[in-house]
Amino acid sequence: MSGFTRSEFGGFKLAGKILSLTAAALMASSAFASAESMDDLIAAAKKEGQLTTIALPHDWCGYGDLIEGFKKKYGIQVNELNPMAGSGDEIEAIKANKDNKGPQAPDVIDVGLSFGPSAKAEGLLMPYKVSTWDEIPDSAKDADGHWYGDYYGVLAFGTNKSVIDKAPTDWSDLTSDTYKNAVALAGDPRTANNAVMAVYAAGIAAGATGGKDAAEKGLEFFKKLNDEGNFVPVDAEAAPVAQGTTPVALNWDYNLLSMRDSMKGNPEIEVTVPKSGVVAGVYIQAISAYAPHPNAAKLWMEYLYSDEGQIGWLKGYCHPIRFNAMSKAGKIPQEVLDKLPAAENYANAVFPSLEDQTAAKTIIAEKWDSMVGANVK
Structure with missing residues (x-):
């Protein structure tokens, strides 16, 4: 799940003894409306004394500092399971530990969007709405809070x-002579999600509204890019980017920003968010329906979705889901913003639904060879 290996973006992690009448009321509550109820949650979580996470490597999205911050703030121990697990592993960990209240049962998960609806359908998730619920876009959350x-x-x-x-500033720039034999995808669009979504984004920039239309227009754009000699059919990983084989890489911003930092200016990597066709890939949080520490899990969610937690993710180059609302309210420190591409372009981000993405992926995988004819290696 490190910045260079986790590629599930594209879509968006009650049980336990009732501690008191107040705690029981909290467990049924959908959000916290008062300081008093937050105090009750904190007390109940501290009584549980532990939170069990899974698949949270410390170098991913600032999780190292977030975990330490949570422990320091609330005095609750964090039991970290398998930091390098994938989303499927997280779901299986819930299933395998339904009747286990021991240390191998995760309380919370952090998974790709596609795993949310399916896990809910299987009854694996506990509904809970954080106090900042209204600032989470409707397209990026389950209406019932699962x-x-x-x-x-x-x-x-x-x-x-x-x-x-x-550096290019928009998708249309990529077709100019400036970028002859320069533009590459990070992966094969027939199989790699980030490459598929790059084709989708190009379609959105060309005026598509989503789904099949975005796939078709995106394929037309890459056909033009390839026909004009601007597209390089090489996987744009760090080495070919640094060597100049693929000097313009299309990838998730968090991967590119991490790549920029790792190269330490040799060579200098400039990361730009396009003016149009700004497409977001979302991860999701959820609480296990079988969480041994349900109150600690809820408190963890409150922490992550607070201003402090959201800024913690942003420091790790992952845009928090409340970014637009926090930016508008002036809550993001300037020194954090200074390390990111132009903030105004993020305000244009669109969050394609799971159905949209699935439709686009099918068309791109089926038609890439016949329309574009470039075998990415």
């Missing part, structure tokens, strides 16, 4: 400035 978007990346351009002087 799962909700936590952070997202957007498709962006990473430019090796030692090879390309002028």
